[in-house]
Amino acid sequence: MKILIARMNHETNTFSPVPTPLEAFGREGPCYGDDAYRENAGLRTAMSAFIDAAQREQAEIVTPISASANPSGRVAAAAYDAICRSIVDAAAGCDAVMLDLHGAMVAENSPDGEGDLLERVRRALPHAPIAVSLDLHANVTQKMIDNADVITSFKTYPHVDMYESGEHAARLLLDLIHDRAKPVIAWAQPPLLTHTLRSSTAEGAMKRAVDAARAAESEPGVLAVSVLSGFSLADIAAPCASVVVVADGERMRAQQVADRIAMQIWNQRDGFVYRSAPLAQSIREGAALARNTTRPILLLDHGDNCMSGGTCDTTDAFEEALKQGLEGIVVGPLCDPEAVAKLFAACEGATVSVSIGNKLASVASRxxxxxxxxxxxxxxxxxxxIISGPTYTGQRAYMGRAAVLETSAARILVTERTHEPWDLGVFESVGIDPRGARFLILKSRMYCRPVFVPISGGLVECDSRGVTSSDYALFTFANLKRPVFPLDLSAEY
Known part of the structure; x- marks a missing residue:
């Protein structure tokens, strides 16, 4: 058996001014062939699980590409075409396909990046089974459903079960190949724009939905149930919540489960809406928490969050902290290649005056x-x-060149690339012990929490009204199908 295994991951914020050329998919672009295999083998991505499953089958493995980029603006047409072409051109002669996809890619020439790719793969291999593992924040489309035999998604946010999702998809695909099961897919999509800060699987309506999905997987004939919160900062027809169900030969049974859980989500739709406090109030709350602990207080600047397509160069939260007299601040990573160049030119130990941030035309910095x-x-x-985990454990991370500037009130980490603070190594690699900070201002929503919450004395969510703000009124949706909740309170399902 010859199995095609590939990875194409990008969560597209169509409101983000951060470009997404081919070079963004990796340190200097994607990995190809043997390098794509080595980038994933033995790690914890869905592609890693696909490789392990194929090896247990003693299959011939074809890995044309591994392409993963931080969330940002629309993927350049040339980049999207190159990635798709790499996968489709490798399809000839393959007996099965396993794809590690995000599910929320929008390219300059495709509003449905994954759906269009799957359609092309299906056309190239009309009789080969196709399995897909998606991110929990995927924007599912009919074209994805029509061109895959198996779909699973992560059940955790922060995402710590990427491998498990891939393992699940691979198992069902091999069951299909060996006639142990006949997977069929059904789905449901209520008109609901969720807020990313309400897609945490540890609490609230999202936890209840995922719990329902797990329970349904124990029902007779149900092979997989995925709850996808969607990624609403994409100006496409339906960046909405979805439920995808794989059943054993009974499409009606799959549809019944999908409809039941989708209705549960709709009935609890208020639980998927996040309302931000004013920024000054959030910073005051952080200052109050600091009076009762010696451990750092996390100030999460989710309005400029790297992993939702933020520019990582808005300074609103940092400026408000300085205005309120906070000290002992560690802030970053702030993305500003121009400032990094100036700091490198000055050398370590030099006293430098530099202008940082607000250089990309985002909502907050315009x-x-x-x-x-x-x-x-x-x-x-x-x-x-090297990331210590639990997210992307063992992978090498690249912030671009990085510099630390120390002022009387703060140590500022400035980088050439946008970068999510998902590991203590973000700061430890530049000589900062984050445990010693009084305040940690992180451009993050959720990924930082598994590693930074345990060392902290409290957490406050801060909305800087950047390009990843939770205030949908800041964004103009031109392609969104209306009515949709919560933009339209009269929306029905």
Missing amino acids: GKPPLDVTGIVRALTDGQY
Whole structure:
């Protein structure tokens, strides 16, 4: 048996000004062939699980590409075409396909990146079974459903079960190949734009929905149930919540389960809506928490969150913290290649005045000048480190060149690339012990929590009204199918 295994991951924020060329998919672009295999073998991605499953089958493995980029703006047409072409061109002669996809990719030439790819793969291999593992924040489309035999998704956010989702999809595909099961897919999609901060699987309506999915998987004939919160910062027809069910030969049974859980989600739709407090109030709350602990207080700047397509260069939260007199701040990573170049030119130990941030035209920074700061250059590095986990455990991370500027109130980590603070190594790699901070201002919603919450004395969510803000009124949706909740309170399902 010859199995095609590939990875194409990108969550597209169509409101983000951060470009997504081919070079964004990896350190200097995607990995191909044997390098794509090595990038995933033995790790914890869905593609890693596909490789392990294929090896247990003693199958011939074809890995044309592994392409994963941080969330950002629309994928460049040339990049999308190159990634798709790599996968489709490798399909000839393959008996099965396993794809590690995000599910919320929008390219300049495709509003449905994954659906269009799957359609092309199906056309190239009309009789080969196709299994797909999706991110929990996938925007599912009919074209995805029509061109896959098996679909599973993560059941955790923060995502710590990527491997398990791939393992599940691979198992069902092999059951199909060996005539142990006949997977069929059904889905349901209520008109609901969820907020990412309400898609945590540890609490609330999302936890109840995922619990219902897990329970349904124990019902006779139900092989997999996935609850996908969707990614609403994509101006497409339906960036909405979905339920995807795989059943053994009974499409009606699959549809009944999908409809039942989708109705549960709709009936609890208020639980998927997040309302931000004013930024100044959030910073005051953080200052109050700090009076009762010696451990760092997390100030999560989710309005400029890297892993939702943020520019990572808005300074609103940092400026408000300085305005309120907070000290002992560690902030970052702030993405500003121009400032990094100036700090590298000055060398370590030098006192430098530099303008940081507000250089990309996002919601928050439009027309706002950069923040002028003066401090001592404390570290200059290549910005690389190994992620300790639990997310992307063992992978090498690249922040671009990184510099630390120390002022009287703060240590500022400035990088050439947008980067999610999902590991203590973000700071430890540049000589900062985050445990010693009084306040950690992180451009993150959720990924930082598994590693930073355990060292903290409290957490406050701060909405800087950047390009990943929870305030949908900041964004103009031109392609969204209306009515949809919560933009339209009269929406029905």
